[in-house]
Amino acid sequence: MSNVEVYILSGFLGSGKTTLLRNILKQEQEKNRKMAVVMNEVGSVSIDSDTVSDDIPLKELLNGCVCCTIQDQFEVQLHSLLQEYALDAIYIETTGVAHPVEVLDACLSPLFADKVDVRGIISLVDAKRWKDRQQLSPQLQVLLKEQIRHADVILINKIDDLSERDQASVSFEIQSLNPQALTILTTYAQVNLEDIQKLKLVTKEPHKQAQLQQQLRIQTYVHTFTRPVDMEKFEEWLRNLPDTIYRMKGYVRFNHLDGLYSFQYSYGMPIYMKEIMNVPTNLVIIGDALNKEQIKKELEQIEQ
Numbered sequence: 190m191s192n193v194e195v196y197i198l199s200g201f202l203g204s205g206k207t208t209l210l211r212n213i214l215k216q217e218q219e220k221n222r223k224m225a226v227v228m229n230e231v232g233s234v235s236i237d238s239d240t241v242s243d244d245i246p247l248k249e250l251l252n253g254c255v256c257c258t259i260q261d262q263f264e265v266q267l268h269s270l271l272q273e274y275a276l277d278a279i280y281i282e283t284t285g286v287a288h289p290v291e292v293l294d295a296c297l298s299p300l301f302a303d304k305v306d307v308r309g310i311i312s313l314v315d316a317k318r319w320k321d322r323q324q325l326s327p328q329l330q331v332l333l334k335e336q337i338r339h340a341d342v343i344l345i346n347k348i349d350d351l352s353e354r355d356q357a358s359v360s361f362e363i364q365s366l367n368p369q370a371l372t373i374l375t376t377y378a379q380v381n382l383e384d385i386q387k388l389k390l391v392t393k394e395p396h397k398q399a400q401l402q403q404q405l406r407i408q409t410y411v412h413t414f415t416r417p418v419d420m421e422k423f424e425e426w427l428r429n430l431p432d433t434i435y436r437m438k439g440y441v442r443f444n445h446l447d448g449l450y451s452f453q454y455s456y457g458m459p460i461y462m463k464e465i466m467n468v469p470t471n472l473v474i475i476g477d478a479l480n481k482e483q484i485k486k487e488l489e490q491i492e493q
């Protein structure tokens with residue numbers, strides 16, 4: 190069975206994420222695909238869960254943001270969805286204040302990273318909010334830009350609130366921040382499912398590799414170790430990593446040590462801990478413009 194597609198719906202408060210989710214679920218149901226939804230709200234009461242009909246498995250994460258305070262709960266929920274249902278796709282609606290890369294990180298637990306295919310980040314931008322963004326705090330303006338910069342698809346939504354001239358200038362500004370993303374102007378987040386599901390399929394073609402290297406978008410690679418690893422060579426490999434790799438996590442066995450180790454790495458700092466559970470030896474790598482073929486080759490070389 191192929192991996193479960195995962196889509197992250199990001200975007201500022203009120204930008205239209207729930208409206209988009211509703212549109213997508215309708216189209217998915219028409220295609221008879223089996224989906225699940227994870228909804229994250231910062232408050233203690235879910236407001237949007239009525240959006241999802243009863244036959245679609247729904248996990249709600251309240252009282253925190255998946256990208257920080259409730260990351261562990263999020264992993265458990267995703268894991269149980271994957272175990273309980275035979276799914277084609279999982280849609281994750283994030284809180285309006287979530288940083289998309291942190292959410293991506295949370296989706297890629299080494300426990301199940303080899304079973305999911307995170308197809309991409311879809312960011313919604315409220316067109317008028319963008320135009321008037323100076324009214325927001327500097328931190329929120331940065332967040333808005335980050336949500337755009339890391340998206341694979343950008344929906345510039347609520348364009349009915351802007352004149353044609355303003356639509357053109359907003360669209361130009363947003364596209365300049367992330368020229369590689371597919372940008373679509375929408376009202377009520379009306380979008381074709383095909384446009385969203387095309388995500389990543391293009392970038393997986395080998396001949397696009399050169400172009401891929403220049404992209405600034407976040408990419409992920411999951412390596413499954415089939416044998417124990419030489420620790421010295423592994424550390425040597427870590428020392429020589431490009432600084433475009435900024436996050437790794439997973440489980441690894443070393444040839445001269447008993448048992449399994451969990452491994453965490455962020456911004457140049459590795460941490461190992463002995464693991465008591467028996468879990469798959471997956472290593473998740475997150476970075477900009479990853480050369481996946483090369484990483485795969487290098488890791489295979491340090492396996493004994």
Ligand SMILES: Nc1nc2c(ncn2[C@@H]2O[C@H](COP(=O)(O)OP(=O)(O)OP(=O)(O)O)[C@@H](O)[C@H]2O)c(=O)[nH]1
Nearest residue numbers: 201202203204205206207208285346347376377378
């Ligand atoms: N005028 C206009 N309103 C829209 C459009 N898209 C969505 N809305 C409305 O904007 C409001 C917010 O939309 P939601 O889909 O709930 O936005 P959200 O991003 O899920 O909001 P939060 O969950 O609060 O972050 C709703 O009342 C929508 O009906 C649009 O294109 N134009």
